[in-house]
Amino acid sequence: MKRTSRDIRTANRYEVLRRIIASSPTSRQDLAAATGLSLATVATLVGELLDLGLVTEVGFADSAGGRPRGLVAVDTTGGFLVGVDLAETYVHAELFDPGLNVLARAEEQVPPGESRPERLAARVAAAVGAVIARSGAAGDRVLGVGVSVPGQVDRDSGVAEYAPNWDWHDVPLRDLLAEHIPYPLHLDNPLRAGAVAELWFGAARGHDDAVVVTLGTGVGAGLVLGGAVHRGVSNSAGEWGHTTLVLDGRPCHCGSRGCVETYVGAPGIMRHLADLAPHSPLSHPGDQTATIDALARAVAAGDPVATRVVRETARYLGAAIADLVNVLNPEVVVLGSWVAARLGEPLLRAVREAVAGRALRRPLAATAIVLSPLPTDPVCLGAATFALEGALQDAGAGRARRAAPTRIRTAPPS
Amino acid sequence: MKRTSRDIRTANRYEVLRRIIASSPTSRQDLAAATGLSLATVATLVGELLDLGLVTEVGFADSAGGRPRGLVAVDTTGGFLVGVDLAETYVHAELFDPGLNVLARAEEQVPPGESRPERLAARVAAAVGAVIARSGAAGDRVLGVGVSVPGQVDRDSGVAEYAPNWDWHDVPLRDLLAEHIPYPLHLDNPLRAGAVAELWFGAARGHDDAVVVTLGTGVGAGLVLGGAVHRGVSNSAGEWGHTTLVLDGRPCHCGSRGCVETYVGAPGIMRHLADLAPHSPLSHPGDQTATIDALARAVAAGDPVATRVVRETARYLGAAIADLVNVLNPEVVVLGSWVAARLGEPLLRAVREAVAGRALRRPLAATAIVLSPLPTDPVCLGAATFALEGALQDAGAGRARRAAPTRIRTAPPS
Numbered sequence: 001m002k003r004t005s006r007d008i009r010t011a012n013r014y015e016v017l018r019r020i021i022a023s024s025p026t027s028r029q030d031l032a033a034a035t036g037l038s039l040a041t042v043a044t045l046v047g048e049l050l051d052l053g054l055v056t057e058v059g060f061a062d063s064a065g066g067r068p069r070g071l072v073a074v075d076t077t078g079g080f081l082v083g084v085d086l087a088e089t090y091v092h093a094e095l096f097d098p099g100l101n102v103l104a105r106a107e108e109q110v111p112p113g114e115s116r117p118e119r120l121a122a123r124v125a126a127a128v129g130a131v132i133a134r135s136g137a138a139g140d141r142v143l144g145v146g147v148s149v150p151g152q153v154d155r156d157s158g159v160a161e162y163a164p165n166w167d168w169h170d171v172p173l174r175d176l177l178a179e180h181i182p183y184p185l186h187l188d189n190p191l192r193a194g195a196v197a198e199l200w201f202g203a204a205r206g207h208d209d210a211v212v213v214t215l216g217t218g219v220g221a222g223l224v225l226g227g228a229v230h231r232g233v234s235n236s237a238g239e240w241g242h243t244t245l246v247l248d249g250r251p252c253h254c255g256s257r258g259c260v261e262t263y264v265g266a267p268g269i270m271r272h273l274a275d276l277a278p279h280s281p282l283s284h285p286g287d288q289t290a291t292i293d294a295l296a297r298a299v300a301a302g303d304p305v306a307t308r309v310v311r312e313t314a315r316y317l318g319a320a321i322a323d324l325v326n327v328l329n330p331e332v333v334v335l336g337s338w339v340a341a342r343l344g345e346p347l348l349r350a351v352r353e354a355v356a357g358r359a360l361r362r363p364l365a366a367t368a369i370v371l372s373p374l375p376t377d378p379v380c381l382g383a384a385t386f387a388l389e390g391a392l393q394d395a396g397a398g399r400a401r402r403a404a405p406t407r408i409r410t411a412p413p414s
Numbered sequence: 415m416k417r418t419s420r421d422i423r424t425a426n427r428y429e430v431l432r433r434i435i436a437s438s439p440t441s442r443q444d445l446a447a448a449t450g451l452s453l454a455t456v457a458t459l460v461g462e463l464l465d466l467g468l469v470t471e472v473g474f475a476d477s478a479g480g481r482p483r484g485l486v487a488v489d490t491t492g493g494f495l496v497g498v499d500l501a502e503t504y505v506h507a508e509l510f511d512p513g514l515n516v517l518a519r520a521e522e523q524v525p526p527g528e529s530r531p532e533r534l535a536a537r538v539a540a541a542v543g544a545v546i547a548r549s550g551a552a553g554d555r556v557l558g559v560g561v562s563v564p565g566q567v568d569r570d571s572g573v574a575e576y577a578p579n580w581d582w583h584d585v586p587l588r589d590l591l592a593e594h595i596p597y598p599l600h601l602d603n604p605l606r607a608g609a610v611a612e613l614w615f616g617a618a619r620g621h622d623d624a625v626v627v628t629l630g631t632g633v634g635a636g637l638v639l640g641g642a643v644h645r646g647v648s649n650s651a652g653e654w655g656h657t658t659l660v661l662d663g664r665p666c667h668c669g670s671r672g673c674v675e676t677y678v679g680a681p682g683i684m685r686h687l688a689d690l691a692p693h694s695p696l697s698h699p700g701d702q703t704a705t706i707d708a709l710a711r712a713v714a715a716g717d718p719v720a721t722r723v724v725r726e727t728a729r730y731l732g733a734a735i736a737d738l739v740n741v742l743n744p745e746v747v748v749l750g751s752w753v754a755a756r757l758g759e760p761l762l763r764a765v766r767e768a769v770a771g772r773a774l775r776r777p778l779a780a781t782a783i784v785l786s787p788l789p790t791d792p793v794c795l796g797a798a799t800f801a802l803e804g805a806l807q808d809a810g811a812g813r814a815r816r817a818a819p820t821r822i823r824t825a826p827p828s
Contacts, residue, residue, distance in 0.1 A: 152776045161776055209647050221741065226640050232743020233623050234780040242774055243737035246661045247730070256736075256772045316661070322670075323657035327635065327741070329646020358670045360656055362566045362575055366648040 011228060012037055013392055016045045017054065018200055021099050024073035025058045046072055052391065053078040054098045074099040079143040081391075082131060082183070083384030085190065085377050086124055086149050087338070088165050088217040089289050093127035094380040095135045098143075098388070100201065102376055104135035112286050115166035117176055125180030143391045144184040146383030148193040149173060150218050152236045158187045164253045165217055186386040190214050191238040193382030194336050194372075195222025195229050200385055202334065202374045209330040212372075213240075213321065214379075215339040217288060219261045221324060241265065245320050263316035266292055266339055272312045277305045289338075296342040310343060311350050318354020321369070325355065329363040336372035337379070344371065425642060426451055427806055430459045431468065432614055435513050438487035439472045460486055466805065467492040468512045488513040494551045495805075496559040496597070497798030499604065499791050500538055501752070502579050502631040503703050507541035508794040509549045512557075512802070514615065516790055518549035526700050529580035531590055539594030557805045558598040560797030562607040563587060564632050566650045572601045578667045579631055600800040604628050605652040607796030608750050608786075609636025609643050614799055616748065616788045623744040626786075627654075627735065628793075629753040631702060633675045635738060655679065659734050677730035680706055680753055686726045691719045703752075710756040724757060725764050732768020735783070739769065743777040750786035751793070758785065 012035070019034050020026060032042045049055040049072075056075035060068035076097040085092040088110065095104045106127045114120065128145060151163030158174020174185050195204070195212045204210035204224050212222035219241035223230040230237050241261035242254045249258030250268075262268050266288040273283055273295065282298055282305065284290035298306035321333055335348060352369050359367075372378055426449070433448050434440060446456045463469040463486075470489035474482035490511040499506040502524065509518045520541045528534065542559060565577030572588020588599050609618070609626045618624035618638050626636035635654035637644040644651050655675035656668045663672030664682075676682050680702040687697055687709065696712055696719065698704035712720035735747055749762060766783050773781075786792055 152774070162774070209644075223741075225644060226642070228640070230623075230639060230742075232777065232780075233745045234743055234776055236774065236776045236780075237741065237743035239740035239743075239774055239777065242740050244659055244733045244772065247659055247663075247733060249661075254774060319658045319661060323737075324741075326653035326656050327637075327651065327738075328644075329648055329651035329653075331647045358658065360566070360576070360650065360653055360668060362648055362650045363646065363653065366646075366650075 025071040027069035080137045081384040081387045082145040083380035084147040085379035091127045093131040095131045096384045106130035117171045121176040142183045144387035146186045146386035148190045148379045148383045186390045190379045191220040191222040193379045197378035197382035207331045210332045211330045212334045214337040216337040219265045260320040273309045299346045314350030322355045322358035325359045333369045439485040441483040493557040495798040495801045497794035498561040499793035505541045507545040509545045510798045520544035531585045535590040556597045558801035560600045560800035562604045562793045562797045600804045604793045605634040605636040607793045611792040611796035621745045624746045625744045626748045628751040630751040633679045674734040687723045713760045728764030736769045736772035739773045747783045
């Protein structure tokens with residue numbers, strides 16, 4: 001159970017920083033009241049954040065009849081974080097301040113068919129270089145780079161264990177990236193990046209149990225359970241895209257058949273279109289982005305074929321989301337990633353109707369289904385959050401090694 | 415976040431009692447070391463358990479060079495707990511001491527078709543009365559009765575919201591039971607009872623993430639996530655029996671189609687038998703228990719029809735368990751309840767093979783699939799554990815109300 005104490009400490013550190021980000025400036029007393037932690041614990045954690053330069057003292061507030069309270073706020077000049085969303089069809093990189101505000105963006109298209117690890121690593125490096133150059137950030141102020149990679153990732157070793165859409169097996173991606181990128185690198189997958197972004201800043205904020213559905217080329221479900229991201233025992237939880245929806249149905253590249261992903265991922269949606277209207281001008285074979293964009297525009301214009309494709313997609317997606325509702329009984333299901341963002345409200349409405357026809361009454365009544373409210377790419381934001389978490393963990397470890405840290409900065413002016 | 419502090423305190427109280435049950439006698443110092451809690455916290459929690467009479471001081475152990483350490487153990491004379499498993503085909507009641515040792519059992523068959531709430535409540539009351547009489551326990555020493563009811567249960571109101579196999583909707587079962595049973599009543603469902611039993615005493619012990627599959631007339635999955643039972647936002651998590659395995663497949667009494675339960679619950683297995691061998695002597699139409707028993711005996715005897723029925727069941731069950739493995743990435747999947755207990759090793763072997771053919775490599779490698787190792791009915795044990803948890807919660811609330819409790823009992827003899 002030692003592990004649990006450490007986990008609680010780490011979770012508390014994130015929680016305090018989250019609260020400071022959400023309501024800067026704030027006092028240690030308010031943080032203690034908001035988190036339920038003791039004032040002494042909050043003071044220690046704030047001291048760590050001050051040492052790391054992520055937060056700063058910004059003056060004092062009067063408290064009714066008591067001593068003035070020291071206020072802290074995010075130090076938006078305290079360094080930079082980069083979040084990268086490496087997907088099958090694009091690379092997005094965004095640069096953030098410690099308050100997770102976007103300061104610069106860079107984007108590259110990935111040509112259809114490109115899957116060589118070295119090529120994709122070079123594209124990531126180019127995007128990271130571009131976003132740092134564009135922001136004018138000094139390189140030595142970059143605290144870390146979080147990279148989201150599709151499939152299953154070993155966070156400790158930085159190995160991309162399995163990325164089915166690229167047929168990757170045990171690719172040492174962090175090592176490949178480290179040849180180009182001289183900052184601390186933190187790898188995970190889009191499910192967990194999306195989940196942590198929604199938990200810190202989006203539709204899962206304040207909820208104990210939430211499901212963040214990622215709809216892109218691949219699909220999956222980032223899980224927030226008991227107020228934290230659920231990783232499972234080997235960091236591969238959330239592979240809902242590879243659950244069986246149609247026993248012995250469409251073959252899936254994972255080796256199984258009838259997986260959710262084969263019906264609701266971008267290639268699956270393209271197949272619905274091809275089945276319903278074999279020679280549709282909406283179809284751009286081999287180009288997922290163009291096809292989904294064309295579908296989104298056509299739905300908005302009331303095109304009946306596009307509307308039927310969205311309804312057919314929602315029939316499968318609604319059944320598969322009802323499964324998550326029945327198994328996990330979450331407060332909120334968030335639809336995120338690029339396919340959900342593009343198909344938007346029409347997809348959401350059709351999905352809600354399909355879920356209502358399948359889920360059990362009690363969990364259905366407790367669940368809201370929403371589109372991601374995040375204005376930016378949630379996966380970049382989540383990846384940057386992993387870099388921030390990494391910096392915090394290093395800070396905690398650093399403090400433990402250091403002798404006599406000067407952490408007591410709470411005395412008010414006399 | 416206040417809720418979280420209280421939850422942590424409740425979890426800590428359970429954890430301390432679990433440790434005392436697991437390794438009586440033990441010292442506060444050893445409990446602190448085993449749980450990672452502070453000695454002061456452990457002393458307070460042990461004080462509560464002493465007040466409640468669930469544990470007792472049993473002497474002192476020498477510690478190397480230090481003061482002798484007070485030892486505590488479960489007080490097996492400290493009262494009684496009753497756990498009831500109310501199922502579609504039977505009522506089991508068991509009476510336990512505070513160490514969760516079974517002292518007496520009672521069992522009633524439920525005739526096929528019986529579903530009236532008043533009749534079933536009377537059967538539960540009869541079983542509870544029988545088990546108390548059989549044990550010779552004094553009624554005023556019964557700390558509480560936990561009752562597991564199929565379907566979805568509101569724990570706070572004691573209402574059975576939905577039990578599909580009985581077509582129950584919003585049945586005020588706790589009120590019906592309270593007319594017969596004069597002890598504190600704690601209701602929940604077999605998924606959570608099975609999960610808590612495996613977590614405290616069985617195959618999930620010491621694991622953060624486990625899935626406890628209940629295979630009976632109905633099927634579901636009790637979830638242990640992050641070291642605790644996952645209930646979801648409205649206590650209805652785990653309804654894996656009502657996830658879609660065959661889109662638009664067999665109609666299910668929940669109103670959907672192709673649900674897991676229709677293929678792997680006892681009636682679903684009977685249908686596999688009827689499909690594979692329409693006039694088999696193994697078939698006992700309308701009698702689930704007799705049919706599953708006949709299948710189990712026939713498999714043991716090498717009967718080819720029974721073997722094919724088990725393999726067909728495992729084909730569906732394996733796909734559906736692979737879904738849980740891929741989504742939750744648990745350390746262990748436990749097969750429990752009466753159908754799993756009866757079909758035993760032959761079913762387990764076939765299920766392992768089927769899961770291996772479907773699940774992703776990384777989560778598959780991390781997961782053990784086992785039969786429940788609990789020698790008794792895990793659902794009775796789990797239901798009794800709910801009664802124990804209820805007694806502990808009352809104790810905590812009672813202490814908070816009491817003035818100046820005499821909780822300091824840690825001084826060694828001089």
